[in-house]
Every structure is written in structure tokens, then in C-alpha cells.
Amino acid sequence: MRLNRSDPTRVENFPATFSEAYMKEIVNFGHRHNVKMLPTVHNLLYERGNQHVNKDVVRGMLATPETRRAFIQSMVQLIQQYEFDGVNMDFEDVYYEDREKLNDFYRELGREMRSRGWFFSVDTPSRTSDQPTNPFSAPFNYAVIGEAADQVVLMLYNEHGWPGSGPGPVVSSGWMGSVVNYALTKMPASKILAAVSVFGFDFNLTTGRNTYVTYSMAMDRAKQYGVKVVFDEKTQTPMFSYTDAEGNQHEVWFENADSIRAKMQQAHRLGIRGLALWRLGMEDPAIWQVLQNEFVISKLVD
Structure with a gap:
């Protein structure tokens, strides 16, 4: 789900093919299998390649205490309507000038979720220091988010693969360590999930163009x-x-089963909550056997 472009104090409806009854059955199915069910709310994909639209929409929601409160109440209604267990916020394009309002929003939403006994999860772009060197991650204050949220999902992708980057892994072990170790200075390890890719990139070294590949595409190539x-x-x-x-x-x-195993082992050494995977359908099928046989999995679907 995402912020409504014309009224960013509300979220857009589910796709027309998803009826209210269908969504409630999905949530009930998760609950019957002891899975925590959260809607993910984002501000992406309004216009292909136009990040300013994404930033403008979230700016409209953050603008005043009143607009933020209206949005939070719309989230309360959504959670109550479908009997979700809380919410996962996935804002990814925010103006740096709006960072203090973003902090206020996370604090306000966190208080609301906590008062109702609901789970509050936040996805954040990767950063490795307090310096605002990366405009994508600079608006996100790890200390504020770590205090407000029950869970913080560090989106480690893309170390390599962004437009113009040189070749390399989407998430290397070194990059994972740098981001997580910085986060550990801002919040408890028990709140941290390291989100890693299950996809990859084909880097054309001659043209400088990078294209997505799934595991199966990579192996076929x-x-x-x-x-x-x-x-x-x-x-x-x-x-x-x-x-x-x-x-x-x-x-x-x-990424393949061996690299995901290595990242799971690294998460264990770092003492954090574990890994999150983005996104399902692109992965090496063998990772599921590795996870089942070698690790303890906590069920969280959003």
C-alpha cells in the first residue's frame, strides 16, 4: 500500500482485484499459522524514474501536526478494519529538509502503536555514519527510529547496482557489517533486521548499464x-x-543459498534479530532448505 497522491493523509486502497473479504482471509490465514501480519505502507512508484514525486507526496503528509495526525488515524482505521497486528512503514524518498518532521512522525506513530499494543516496524535506507553523505539515507535518523519502532529493517541493497555504479555485489559481507555496526550504536541489537537482496545485477562493463537478474536468470545466463x-x-x-x-x-x-547462509551466520555473529529477504520469487530455491535445516525462523509477513 502507498500514500494517496491526491490526499497523502490517507493510503490508497488495495488493488481492485483484492476485495475486503479476500484481504481479511489472508490476514486470518496468517494468524491461524501464528504469523504476524503487517501492511507495508510506502511512497514509491507514482511516476517511473521521478523521485521528486515520491518526496512531494510524503512531504504533504509530514507537513503539519494535523496532517500527520490525520494519516496516523487512517492507519489506525486500516489496522482495525483488517485486524492487522500493526504496520510496517517503508518511506524511501524524503527531502533532507523534511528530516525533523520525519522524526516527529516516527515518534508520533510509535506512541500511537504502543498505546494500542500494536507492532511498529520501520524500513530504512542504509547508512554507515552520522554524516549526511548519501542523500537517499541522510533524512533517516537511526537513533530516533530505533527508539520509536519495535523493529528496524536495514535495507542493505544496493551497495552496487545503482545507476552508474561499478560492478560488485548487491550486499557484500563487508557492507553488511558496516551498516549493522553503525546501527548498533543507535539502537538495541534485538530490534535490528538486516534486509538483504535475493536478486542480483548484470553489469555491462562496456556500456556501463546495469540490469536486474533473478537467481534463475543468472544461472541461465x-x-x-x-x-x-x-x-x-x-x-x-x-x-x-x-x-x-x-x-x-x-x-x-x-545471491544463492551459500551467500544467504553466510549472511545468516554473520547476523548471528553480530547478535541482531536476523535477516529479511527482498524479494520473494527472485531467490535460489535452495535457500529454503538451508533456512529450514540450519536456522530458527521467526514468522513475519508484511
């Missing part, structure tokens, strides 16, 4: 060009190189 997948020990991620029919040089970095 390696087979197509007859190249071997290698596991990079430094970053703890699989990769391979190939030359396409036009002579362009490529590197493909992605």
Missing part, C-alpha cells in the same frame, strides 16, 4: 555463455563474467 559461477570469498557472494554476442564484457553478481 551462465549456462548460455558456458561460464563457471565462482564464489567470491572476500564478499561472500557468487559471480561470473562473460562476453556477449556484441563483444560487450559483463560481470554478474547475485
